[in-house]
Amino acid sequence: MASITKAPKGSSGTARANAGPAGGPGHRPPARTRPRPPLRRIAVPWLFLAPVLALFGVFKFWPTIWGMYLSFFEVRPYLGNRWTGWDNFTAAFHDDLLRSALWHTVIDAGATVVASALLGFGLALLLEGPARHVRLLRTAAFLPVVTAMVAVAELWSTLLFPGEYGSLNSLLGHLGLGPMPFLSDPDSSLASVMLVQVWKSAPYDMVIFVAGLAGIDRQLYEAAALDGAGAWQRLRHVTIPALSPVTTIVLTLGLIRGLRVFTEIYVLTGGGPAGSTESIVTYVYKEGIQNNDLGTASAVSTVLFLVTVLLTCLTLWWRNRKEAA
Amino acid sequence: MGDHGRLGRAQRTAAVAAALATALLGSAACGDDSGGGGRASGPLKVWVRGADDSATAYRKVFAGFTARTGVKVDLFMTLTDFETKLNAAAAAHDLPDVVINDAAQLGAMKKQGIITEVDKSSITGRDKVGAVAWKSVQDIEGRTYGVPFSAQANVLLVRTDWLKKVGMPAPKTWDDLENVARAFTTRDPDGNGKNDTYGLAVPGSTQRGYIAWNWSSFLFEAGGDFLKPTGSGAYTSAVASPEAVEAADFYKGLFCEDKAVQPGALNHVTNDSNKAFQTGVAGMYLTGPYAYAVSDATEVKGKYTAVAPPAGPQGGAALAEGTSIYSMAGSKRAADFKKFAEYMISAKAQTTGMTGVKAATIVRLPVNQDVDTASTRAGDPRWKVAQQVYDDNAHYEPVNVPDWQAYRTAAAEALNKLVSGCGDSKKALSALDGRFRELLGKQGIAG
Numbered sequence: 001m002a003s004i005t006k007a008p009k010g011s012s013g014t015a016r017a018n019a020g021p022a023g024g025p026g027h028r029p030p031a032r033t034r035p036r037p038p039l040r041r042i043a044v045p046w047l048f049l050a051p052v053l054a055l056f057g058v059f060k061f062w063p064t065i066w067g068m069y070l071s072f073f074e075v076r077p078y079l080g081n082r083w084t085g086w087d088n089f090t091a092a093f094h095d096d097l098l099r100s101a102l103w104h105t106v107i108d109a110g111a112t113v114v115a116s117a118l119l120g121f122g123l124a125l126l127l128e129g130p131a132r133h134v135r136l137l138r139t140a141a142f143l144p145v146v147t148a149m150v151a152v153a154e155l156w157s158t159l160l161f162p163g164e165y166g167s168l169n170s171l172l173g174h175l176g177l178g179p180m181p182f183l184s185d186p187d188s189s190l191a192s193v194m195l196v197q198v199w200k201s202a203p204y205d206m207v208i209f210v211a212g213l214a215g216i217d218r219q220l221y222e223a224a225a226l227d228g229a230g231a232w233q234r235l236r237h238v239t240i241p242a243l244s245p246v247t248t249i250v251l252t253l254g255l256i257r258g259l260r261v262f263t264e265i266y267v268l269t270g271g272g273p274a275g276s277t278e279s280i281v282t283y284v285y286k287e288g289i290q291n292n293d294l295g296t297a298s299a300v301s302t303v304l305f306l307v308t309v310l311l312t313c314l315t316l317w318w319r320n321r322k323e324a325a
Numbered sequence: 326m327g328d329h330g331r332l333g334r335a336q337r338t339a340a341v342a343a344a345l346a347t348a349l350l351g352s353a354a355c356g357d358d359s360g361g362g363g364r365a366s367g368p369l370k371v372w373v374r375g376a377d378d379s380a381t382a383y384r385k386v387f388a389g390f391t392a393r394t395g396v397k398v399d400l401f402m403t404l405t406d407f408e409t410k411l412n413a414a415a416a417a418h419d420l421p422d423v424v425i426n427d428a429a430q431l432g433a434m435k436k437q438g439i440i441t442e443v444d445k446s447s448i449t450g451r452d453k454v455g456a457v458a459w460k461s462v463q464d465i466e467g468r469t470y471g472v473p474f475s476a477q478a479n480v481l482l483v484r485t486d487w488l489k490k491v492g493m494p495a496p497k498t499w500d501d502l503e504n505v506a507r508a509f510t511t512r513d514p515d516g517n518g519k520n521d522t523y524g525l526a527v528p529g530s531t532q533r534g535y536i537a538w539n540w541s542s543f544l545f546e547a548g549g550d551f552l553k554p555t556g557s558g559a560y561t562s563a564v565a566s567p568e569a570v571e572a573a574d575f576y577k578g579l580f581c582e583d584k585a586v587q588p589g590a591l592n593h594v595t596n597d598s599n600k601a602f603q604t605g606v607a608g609m610y611l612t613g614p615y616a617y618a619v620s621d622a623t624e625v626k627g628k629y630t631a632v633a634p635p636a637g638p639q640g641g642a643a644l645a646e647g648t649s650i651y652s653m654a655g656s657k658r659a660a661d662f663k664k665f666a667e668y669m670i671s672a673k674a675q676t677t678g679m680t681g682v683k684a685a686t687i688v689r690l691p692v693n694q695d696v697d698t699a700s701t702r703a704g705d706p707r708w709k710v711a712q713q714v715y716d717d718n719a720h721y722e723p724v725n726v727p728d729w730q731a732y733r734t735a736a737a738e739a740l741n742k743l744v745s746g747c748g749d750s751k752k753a754l755s756a757l758d759g760r761f762r763e764l765l766g767k768q769g770i771a772g
Contacts (some may be wrong), residue, residue, distance in 0.1 A: 077415035078654060079438040097738070162588040165521050184589040188743050270532040273591035274742035289408065290533060291731045292433055 009019040014071065064305065073293035088299035093288075098300065101271075108279060109258025112197045117250050119198060120205025121243075122124030125235075127206065128213045153267035156184065158194045165192060180318045183269050186276035193277050197264055200256065205250045213239070239280045248319045252312055257306055280304050332768075365657040368397035368421035369665060370421035372411070376404040376586035378685035383425075385681040390668045396661050415439050415553040422656040423665060425474060428647035429463045429724040436727035436768075440651045445469040449667050449692075457719050458692045461647050464725050465558040465770060470665040471649040475678065476713040477613050477689035478643040480631045481705075482620065484608040487522075493630045496548035499546070499575055502635040503607070503616045506585035524585030526607035528598040529741060533593055534733030536740045542575055542611060542644045545720040546637025547572035551732060552761070559772025560726060564566055564736065566753045571638060573743060573750035579758050591745050602629075603617035613646065614689050622684070631707040633714045645719035648687070672696050690715050727768045736737045 046053075071088055073081035092098050127138045146151065159167045160182040172178035182192040216239065245302050262281040265271060271278040271286070280300065288297030360378060373383055380402045387398040389616040401421065409647060411758030414420050417660060420439060430661070434440045443501025445451055462471035479559040481502075483495045488505070490658050491512050496502040508514070515522055528535040544550065549568035563569065580586050587593070587601040602610040610616070611634060620629065634643045640710070650669055652662045675696045690698060690712055698712040699705070739757040743750060765771035 017551045076437060077439075078418070078420070155590075157592075164519060165519065166588075181588075183592055189592075268615075269592045270530045270594065272531050272741050273529075273745040275531070275738060286734065291734055292408070292437075292728055293731075294412075 004300050014097065036220070067094060067298045068302045068305075070295060071299040073295050075298070081295075084295065088295045089303070092296050097275055097278060098280075098283055100275060101280050101283040104277060105259060105261065105279045108190065108194055108197070108261055109255055112194050112201065113251060113254035113258050113263075115198045115206045116201040116205050116248070116254060119202035120250065121209050123202065123206040124209030124213055125239075128210050138206075142203045143199045145207075149200070149263040150267055152200060153196065153264055156199075157268055160192055184273060186274045188272060189276045190268055190324075193265055194267055196268065197258075200264070201254065205254065208246055208250050208253075209243065212243045245319065245320070248315060252315045255315070257310060258307055259304065259311075326640075350412075355695065366401040369423060369658055369661050370399050371401070371423040371425065371665075372407075372421040373400065373402045373425040374404060374407040374427065375402050375425075375685075375687070377523055379687050382678065382682040382685040382687045384673050386669070386677045386687070389673060390665060392660075393668060396662050396664065398665075403407065404754055411439070413583055418655060420653040420655050422653055423653045425648060426651065428471075428473070428649045429722065431462060431464065431470055431649065431651075432725050432727045432729050434651060435464055436482070439654050440470055441654050443469045443472060443666070446672075447663060447766070448472065450670050453672075453693045453695055455694055456672055457694065457715075457721075458577045458644070458647065460579050460722065461645075461721050462649050465554070465560070471651045472670060473647055473692045474650050474669050474692065475648040475688040476645065476692055476715060476719070477615065477647065478645045478719045479611055479613055479634055480567075480643070480711050480714055482602065482610040482612065482629050482631055484514070484605075484625070484629050484656040486628045487608040490514045490729045493541055495630065496609075496634075496635045497636075498636050503575075503579065503585075506579060506609065507583050510585045514608060515605055523587045523601075523607040524583065524609055525579060525587075526598040526601040526610040527579075527586050527590045528593050528595045529559050529586070529590040529744065530592055530594050531734065532594050532735040534730065534737040536591070536744070537733050537736035538644070539611060540572070540641060540736075540740055541722060542634050542720075543576050543637060544569055545642035545644065546634065546639060548602060548637075548639030550723075551736065552726065552765075554723075555772030557772075559770050560723065560765055561772045562765065563757045564761055565751075565758035568639070570750050573740070573754055575637075575656075576740070577744050577747065577750060580744045591691060591741055606730075614708065615686060617705075618686060628674060631710045633710065635749060641714075641718040642720045643714045643718045645715060645721045647692075671757055676701055685739065686756055726770060727762075731764055732761060735764065 047267050070081070072083060072085060074084050097181070103119070123141055127134055127141060153301065158282050161167065161169065162181045162184040163169065164173065164179045166179065166182075167178040168182070170306075172180060173270065181188055183189050220238050220242070221234055224238050229237065260281050261279050265277050265279050265282050269277045271282040281304075284297045284304075287293045363369055371387070380400065383400055383402070384519065387400060391397055407426070408561070411420075411424070415437065424434075424440070431440075441733050443462075451459075458473040458476050458759070459469070461476075462469055464470050481496070483505075484493075487509055488495060491505070491508040491514055493505050493508060494501075496505045502525075509522055509524040511520075513520070527539055529539070530536065541551070547568040548567050549572055552565045553563040555561050562600070580590070587598070587607045589705070590598070590601075593601070597605075598610065598612075599616065599619060601607045602616075602626050603620055605625070611764050614631070617631070620626065633641055652659070652666075656662065670689075670693055672693050673695045673703055675688050675691040679686060679691060679696075679698075681687075690708075691701070699709040702708040726732070736757060739753050739760070741752040742748070762771065
């Protein structure tokens with residue numbers, strides 16, 4: 001979170017935070033033609049990074065590699081794993097439940113990413129600025145992000161109680177609508193889960209957009225105003241283009257978040273009713289922990305990991321190409 | 326992720342080297358286990374799947390064991406990530422000496438090779454334990470892989486004040502159940518003038534297979550079953566039988582026609598359905614007798630009774646479950662395990678387990694037939710009902726097949742889908758039948 005909120009100039013902050021010390025322009029490796037720098041200069045940043053890298057190594061990289069390795073085994077912790085080749089992958093992709101989970105995840109990720117970005121952008125436009133009351137409002141709007149997801153989901157499941165006397169349904173009742181089934185009907189459950197996700201992630205996007213807005217050169221607005229551009233034209237021709245790197249970040253982060261959606265769904269519906277909100281990660285959880293098939297769970301996770309990497313690389317490639325153009 | 330495309334080659338090499346180095350360090354640190362498993366002396370390491378006050382209750386029982394045998398017990402207890410922790414211990418070949426876990430885990434643990442066979446004939450006091458309880462610790466070939474510690478069968482909790490309001494007796498048959506459920510739903514039994522009550526609280530989620538667990542009593546009452554043994558350790562699917570279809574149709578009717586189940590039930594786990602019963606949303610609840618202590622801590626205390634699950638077309642039946650003691654692979658404490666098991670099934674340990682801690686009845690119904698449930702429970706008639714239901718109608722799920730949970734999850738998914746779409750029971754169950762056959766084939770026990 002810190003790296004996001006402290007990133008006044010759009011994308012570089014986040015990218016740098018993840019890419020290590022060499023990401024910043026000041027520390028770019030020198031061109032090959034120049035003499036190599038002394039070893040010490042290369043070693044020092046890595047030494048500083050070593051503790052974090054060691055932690056990441058033990059708790060992130062190693063489990064990832066190990067999980068990929070387990071994808072090819074029938075996992076038997078005590079008796080020893082048994083090599084099964086591609087069987088776990090084949091079995092998983094022949095499972096109708098995973099196929100529908102994949103479909104739900106794509107819908108969920110796509111729709112929530114776009115909706116949160118739009119809403120976050122709207123909020124950012126409304127709540128940008130240094131004034132005290134705006135800061136207060138911004139903090140209030142940001143609260144859903146810092147609240148624990150499990151608590152939020154429990155609260156929403158009470159609000160969305162499907163009976164006539166549920167909180168939201170009583171409100172709808174006053175308007176002559178409802179009662180709506182929300183989470184309890186396969187036709188409305190995915191939409192209801194997505195509503196909660198958007199509520200939770202839009203303020204996160206808002207903060208990134210606010211940071212992006214603060215970084216736009218004021219002179220551009222003044223110049224546009226002098227040329228007779230109205231508010232809408234300034235938004236369209238100055239603000240939105242200037243925010244494009246920030247938008248890429250918002251969409252990339254949102255997509256990653258969307259593809260691995262779990263907590264919201266697990267707490268709100270557990271993947272039901274009738275599997276209508278099953279996502280890839282709830283499927284993985286079911287296979288691995290409940291059905292005791294860690295091999296299949298690892299295989300599906302590996303595929304999800306590769307797809308996420310691929311999508312992220314594609315987004316970055318697209319951004320770089322756009323920037324170069 | 327990040328702009329890795331811009332990293333220089335040297336950095337990339339260094340990053341990979343660093344990652345590999347830490348990875349190797351990590352694996353070396355975890356990997357230098359001697360692989361020997363348990364210790365030959367010191368306290369007996371016992372892991373229990375449970376939470377909260379249960380730890381106190383188990384400690385009380387273990388204190389009696391230590392006093393009698395001089396063997397100290399080292400207790401470790403967790404609920405949510407028990408299987409994960411057990412897997413980690415198995416991978417490190419450092420399992421505890423004893424595990425106390427659900428009877429339904431037998432097949433899964435045996436398949437993983439982490440439990441060992443128990444020589445039943447060597448256990449003193451084995452004849453005090455009933456045949457049904459012993460059967461719950463047998464594998465599909467009839468070998469004993471554990472010692473039963475506690476048993477239970479589901480009962481039906483019914484709101485007595487609501488029954489009075491609608492002028493009906495507690496249900497005895499499926500028809501009664503449906504009538505009472507309808508009355509509770511439509512005739513405002515709580516008298517608040519609002520149409521906000523329902524007949525039956527159901528944990529209908531697919532998580533952990535809840536809906537299949539809840540439905541199984543109905544299945545058994547209709548004369549059906551999930552799997553049927555064909556002899557010599559093989560099984561065939563029985564879930565598409567006419568009896569199963571009848572049970573599914575009746576169950577579906579409660580949701581789809583009578584609309585007598587609490588709203589949102591199909592996403593609910595037991596925590597939610599407990600709440601529905603305890604807060605007066607639903608007036609009946611088919612659950613285990615452990616719910617007495619939980620419900621008595623809420624506002625429904627004194628306003629409900631427990632009766633046998635209503636009889637179906639083939640008479641009475643109730644889902645039975647239990648807690649068992651397993652001897653773990655690699656343990657060097659066979660003699661102490663024998664002493665431990667003998668103590669745990671003794672009348673003294675069973676009585677302590679029932680009454681030692683009021684909020685945690687770690688022994689629900691005693692497996693030792695010398696222990697009288699009603700008198701031990703100070704004459705609480707609800708426990709007498711629970712004991713009677715177990716004695717007359719206990720019906721276990723086929724927990725001894727390898728990975729019973731996989732069948733339970735599959736059944737839960739099929740039922741949840743059937744009920745939520747108010748679909749065709751026969752079609753849904755024949756699809757489930759196919760899935761069961763697939764699982765049987767995969768596990769090599771198709772008959």
